[in-house]
Amino acid sequence: MTQRGEHAGHGGRGAREAPGAGPLAVLDERGVVLEWSRTAERLLGVDRARIVGRPVTDLFARVDSRTLREGVTVGPVRAEGGPVRWGLWAAGPLPGGLRSGVLEAVFTQSPVGLHVLDTDLRVLRVNSVAVGMRGISEERIVGRPIHEVYARYDPLSIESTARDVLATGVPVFDKQLRGHPLADPRREHVFSASVFRLEDATGRPLGLVAAAVDVTARERAQQRLAVLHRAHERIGRSLDPLKCARELARAAVPSLGDVAAVALSDAVLRGPDSETDPERDPTVRCAAVWPEDSEDLPAVGAAFGPDMFGGPADRLAARFVPAGAAGPALVVPLAVRGVLLGVACFARPRRTDPFEDDDMRLAKDLATHTAVCVDNARRYEHAHAVALALQGNLLRPAPRDRSGGQPAALETAHRYLPTGRGRGAWFDVIPLAGARVALTVGQVDGRGPEATAAMVQLRAAVHALSALDLDPHELLARLDDTTHRRNEERTTFGEEGRLTAQCVYAVHDPVTETCAMARAGRQSLLVGLPDGSWRPSPLEESAVLGAEGPPFAADEFPLPPGSTLLLLSGSLPEDATVSGAPGELRLDELPLDQAAVLVARTRALDPEDVASWEITPDLSSVSGARRHTTHRLEQWGMGESTFAAELIVSELVANAIKYGTPPIRLRLIRNRVDQTLTCEISDAGSAAPHLRHARAGDEGGRGLFISGELSERWGVRWADQGKTVWAETSLDD
Secondary structure (H helix, E strand, O other): OEEOOOEEOOOOOOOOOOOOOOOOEEEOOOOEEEEEOHHHHHHHOOOHHHHOOOEHHHHHHHOOHHHHHHHEEEEEEEOOOOOOEEEEEEOOOOOOHHHOHHHHHHHHHOOOEEEEEOOOOEEEEEOHHHHHHHOOOHHHHOOOEHHHHOOOOOHHHHHHHHHHHHHHOOOEEEEEEEEOOOOOOOOOEEEEEEEEEEEOOOOOEEEEEEEEEEOHHHHHHHHHHHHHHHHHHHOOOOOOHHHHHHHHHHHHOOOOOOEEEEEEEHHHHOHHHOOOOOOOOOOEEEEEEEOOOOOOOOOOOOEEOHHHHOOOOHHHHHOOOOOOOOOOEEEEEEEEOOEEEEEEEEEOOOOOOOOOHHHHHHHHHHHHHHHHHHHHHHHHHHHHHHHHHHHHHHOOOOOOOOOOOOOOOEEEEEEEOOOOOOOEEEEEEEEOHHHOEEEEEEEEOOOHHHHHHHHHHHHHHHHHHHOOOOOHHHHHHHHHHHHHHHHHHHHHOOOOOOOOEEEEEEEEEOOOOEEEEEEEOOOOEEEEOOOOOEEEOOOOOOOOEOOOOOOOEEEEEEOOOOOEEEEEOOOOOOOOOOOOOHHHOOHHHOOOOOOEEEEEEEOOOOHHHEEEEEEOOOOOHHHHHHHHHHHHHHHOOOHHHHHHHHHHHHHHHHHHHHHOOOOEEEEEEEEOOOOEEEEEEEEOOOOOOOOOOOOOOOOOOOHHHHHHHHOOEEEEEEOOOOEEEEEEEEOOO
């Protein structure tokens, strides 16, 4: 016998320990046996009645000495307040091999299925759990080879694993086995098996122990979580009801069924233009199937009427199961707030295992998530359609003159795609005084109706500011102020996010053959020259509207007749190139993801349609200005317009002489395309003229009032040095 350390916790005579945990026997200080456990009876083959009260040396007469020396250890047992006691414990290889008391307890009490195999891989013993898991009696298992016992669980792989463990001694853990046990043949079960080798004291293999646990519930729970995770990742990524339906069918196979099909209501499939209501018309059509090439499924587009959802609800499921198949089918509704948006069907035409409660919960979770995604997609489509309608109706084509032709200064073409990459994009061609034309393209960074609303506000602001005849850089600066004020309003009302936008604003002057331009953001703009060459990005990128940054990029450059301006709502790809003569550029050759594209080819005004004179700063010059005007109008064949033009010129020249600063210059511009006459008076003064309503007794103060009454519109244009007051009248009148 070997000696072991001191042990505590022995409670004295009559105490009992769990098998394999307490001592086999308890001795007093003289070696007399005080207690003898049942385990000791089985282990050493000595009845309790024959040894209790006798010296432990009597064991040598009844038990082989090698068994006591190698199989039992002795050590002190401390008892509080009592005499010293000695205990015997089992240690090392137990006599009788597999007849150990510990092993016996394991086989009778373990919740794990156990098989003990010999070196020929035949079953020597099984426990009750293993018998129940396989549905075969112990008599039919013991003595049979392992490949027969596991005939329903890939027997060749199991036998190969067992032989490897027997040969190498390296255990195998958590080897998953799938099959249909006789105890439950309709359901597939999953077992986690571990195999390790039994050895004697010399390391010689005695056999194998195979332990198996039924982990079907765990695996199915993990599988359901994985299916839900994949479904939440895929379903709803695209705001397209058809893609949502397809991803649902795809996610459900093979976890829920061999095949799956999803049908959606007509109201969902037809989108915002649908006149049907899912609450009144529950007709659905097959929107997706999986596998897509399965012959067990109905054709995409097949209709199912409301009778399919009556008493015999299995009618719909029967459409998904091939004739003669015994497999079950499960149908779940896709509904949100009580409104039926569609149905999903999962069928098992090649399986017999029924749908269980967990399957139904998974199907319901998938259907609920898909219904929410489909409803979101439906609502987004409606909001998107509203946004597109707003953008499409609020943006008008390039303006025409009174005869229906293009403006005199430009020939324009445009393309507008509200579904492009630019969200709230806009473009405009705005006629200005003196035959000049403003071109603008912009886009709001955002989506949906909110971006559309911001686009409308900024576009209206551009129109209002252009009427002030501002320099392009000054116009963008004021538009930036408008954007900042709108952001302050958003903050006041607790709205999240910051409104930003990009804009290019250019003014072409056909008289001076120049273009003044300013840029906020990264929008692409190109200038094509008459010789066929292209000048990319005449302005550097600058801060966007609504953000802090340096002043906006601005410049004025010559733009000869026959040049082309190309303005886009977004940025061109780095590898994009524009080729071809400017006059031959085609809109359909430009990037398709641009929401707004504006192309303008410049023209020059005939020099014969422009007349100008230097005005001496003396009131006597007013009559001379009237004579010059009358003479030029007669040369142009416009004698019928002389009276109104004389009055306008008289009042503008007199006002400039009185309140302006020399030099003073008068210019007349005839626009034969628009049939307008523009009278301009320029001076170096910075005083802003304003229209006054003179009182009855006043001798003056009616100049601008008379000019405003006789002209269709008038205004002031500021320059670096001075200002220009202009009035425009229609030649048709």
